[in-house]
Amino acid sequence: MGKDISKMPTLDAISKIIKETGVKEKYKEKVEKAEKEKAKKQD
């Protein structure tokens, strides 16, 4: 028996959640923090 596809989230629903949960912003923060720490170490 195959999968019940109706229970899987759709691409559109996921795109919306990605925006709502701020994945992009959280990632950006991590990258900036990493860059700052790198610069600090170099100083």
Add this chain to the structure above:
Amino acid sequence: MMNFLHISYPVWKTIAQANTFPFYHKVDGSDSIVAFTGDRAMVYRTYAIGADYTDWAAAFLADSAVVTELADGQASVYGLSSVAAPVAKDGRRIQIASAIGDDQDVQYTGAGDNIVTGARLVGQDFRSAIEEISLITVDWQFMEWIEITGGRVRNVGSTDGDFYHYDIYAPATTGVSNPGAGAFDKYNLGGPNNMFVPNPTNEGDWDVDIAEKHNANVVFTKAVPVIAKAKDGYFDWDPVTYALTVNATGTGKYYLFDFEVALIRVINKHWMVPGTLDEFLAPAAYAAKKLLPQYIHQMTINKSAEAVSTYLYWELLLGRADTTL
């Protein structure tokens, strides 16, 4: 573009007559058996004809008398489908841009690939039979990325209320826990669903082997890239090498998820005409999407009443780079 008329319609013959025909579809005016009822067999007569349609017209008129005669009582509904080259009012042919890229060849296929053994074209057959009130599914995959631009579906023995769906979904990508030293983090998207995002300092909690192949016989990876429509993904995928790479700027065309994703419902609740019908899914002049080999295709057939078995056969018109074994 070739000027053609491709037409298929059923005629009833005796079993003895039908047994003289091969059990496969031919596009040369010969016949193929698709169903038996009592002492009769339904035979599909198919033509692919060039500029001269007169031979088709004569053949159809001759055979249609037989169909009409047998429709009373045992003959099912008969179907008539065609894909004709479009013609303008003044008779000039209308050119339709091909939906298939230059690097792709065209293939009608009635089977998927065997991704376990790496044998192309000999995987899951596109056919199914269902006898009781329930639903069944048929799953298949291809070894390379493909584009779907059309197809053909035949249902036999259907009862009113039978229908089918055709879906494509992406399986989940599996990560390995590596707290504080992983190349990736999981960003929660609600409930048990998470997205893999690269950790800029390799101090994440998860690892994903994005180079590992699904198995030794195929070129595609075990990790499953899922299309990022907004191009805000953290991965890129190469359609030539099939390599999956990290996109650290977050502008990639693909995501990685640890859950299954419903990608496309290619056919939604297609009602089967009671009896028998042969339908072409007309090639659409649209920019077909690349469907990665990691994606799973699934046909779901729903039977609504117990009577005779319902059979479903389908073929897909694909654009693919490799059409041979």
